Amino acid sequence: MSFPLSNMLLSWFDQHGRHDLPWQHPRCAYRVWVSEIMLQQTQVTTVIPYFERFMQHFPGITELANAELDEVLHLWTGLGYYARARNLHKAAIEIRDQYACEFPQQFEQVQALPGIGKSTAGAILAQAFDQPHTILDGNVKRVLTRLYAVDGWPGKKHVENRLWQLAERHTPGVRVCDYTQAIMDFGATLCSRKPRCSECPLTKYCQSFQAGNPTDYPTPKGRKTLPVRTTRMLILQDEQQRVLLLHRPPSGIWWGLWSLPECPEQDDIPTWCRQSLGLAIQNWTEQPALRHTFSHFHLDITPVLAHVLPAQDMAMEADARVWYNTAQPEALGLPAPVKTLLESIK
Numbered sequence: 001m002s003f004p005l006s007n008m009l010l011s012w013f014d015q016h017g018r019h020d021l022p023w024q025h026p027r028c029a030y031r032v033w034v035s036e037i038m039l040q041q042t043q044v045t046t047v048i049p050y051f052e053r054f055m056q057h058f059p060g061i062t063e064l065a066n067a068e069l070d071e072v073l074h075l076w077t078g079l080g081y082y083a084r085a086r087n088l089h090k091a092a093i094e095i096r097d098q099y100a101c102e103f104p105q106q107f108e109q110v111q112a113l114p115g116i117g118k119s120t121a122g123a124i125l126a127q128a129f130d131q132p133h134t135i136l137d138g139n140v141k142r143v144l145t146r147l148y149a150v151d152g153w154p155g156k157k158h159v160e161n162r163l164w165q166l167a168e169r170h171t172p173g174v175r176v177c178d179y180t181q182a183i184m185d186f187g188a189t190l191c192s193r194k195p196r197c198s199e200c201p202l203t204k205y206c207q208s209f210q211a212g213n214p215t216d217y218p219t220p221k222g223r224k225t226l227p228v229r230t231t232r233m234l235i236l237q238d239e240q241q242r243v244l245l246l247h248r249p250p251s252g253i254w255w256g257l258w259s260l261p262e263c264p265e266q267d268d269i270p271t272w273c274r275q276s277l278g279l280a281i282q283n284w285t286e287q288p289a290l291r292h293t294f295s296h297f298h299l300d301i302t303p304v305l306a307h308v309l310p311a312q313d314m315a316m317e318a319d320a321r322v323w324y325n326t327a328q329p330e331a332l333g334l335p336a337p338v339k340t341l342l343e344s345i346k
Helices: 005-016 029-038 044-057 061-066 069-076 083-099 107-111 118-129 138-147 157-170 176-190 207-211 269-277 336-344
Strands: 228-237 243-247 281-286 290-293 298-308 321-324
Touching: 005 176, 029 044, 029 083, 029 118, 044 069, 061 083, 069 083, 107 118, 118 176, 138 157, 138 176, 138 207, 228 269, 228 336, 269 281, 269 298, 290 336, 298 336
Parallel strands: 228 298
Antiparallel strands: 228 243, 243 321, 281 298, 290 298
16 A cells, blocks of 8 residues: 555644644754653653653753752652653763763764664654654554554564554655654544544545454553562651651662662561661551552552651661651652652651
8 A cells, every 4th residue: 555644644734733742842852852751651741741840940951961860850750660761861961971962963873872762763853853764653653553454563573663664664755843743643642542533534545444443453462460569668757757768779660769668568667677777666557558550560559657766876878868858848759659658648
């Protein structure tokens, strides 16, 4: 099947596309880059307020590169997938040190930056500089698998390669910036998980529509039952009602964030606090459990509220812990469930 997809999508985009997104006004490589990273696995409506706050604090590459990672993670709190924020900060430092704070314009240079893959590099260069690069994000995959009835989960290499071929075939040499936004908007708003085929200008060419099964595409990944893990998070308050937070080690989930101490379920809580934290506690009570879901498991959290007896020496380095004032919170990166627990006791 060969048809003028780019022309049809651009015509649709001119009438129905999104032209007032905050990273479009003003449009520059830095703003496009930050938005593309935030939009990975996250919807536009969720991203917009985070993006606007981020730009207020870090209006350019220099400010982001010179910031402390804690500042960046704090503004990312609740957006999830924190590796994106760490890579964003690391890439900003590289751009500052290697490119004098000017965002590179060569594809290989952009793709080499932390957290940027082939599709994201193409999206940044297409939207910021109108360079003719192809993208293949989740929305584009959905559109192409339906148009061409491409069987197989898009995460499989041979399926992804086929989709790249189709995407490259239809990427135009002009108005690439608009086309890139158009096909993403089309997949996000019209050819979404619940497609509005009655409004679609492409049904004449859409193989899955002609076959009557557009919602069969893209082929889903085989679902597995997520395992459940459990933990106990200790909300330890001192005389000033401040809560103890610990800095997560540089590995595993939430690394680099500030979190609540976690006591193994088989341990006695007062004994563990005394041995691991150098703290004596009293009046400890379990609170209702909270479930937080990751991409590969559920985490059931049992919060334990306790009061710390005064005048004690902590059994840990000072830079690995902080007493957090929930009434006047510091700018720290917090996992979403920890933020929820802290707000619940405010």
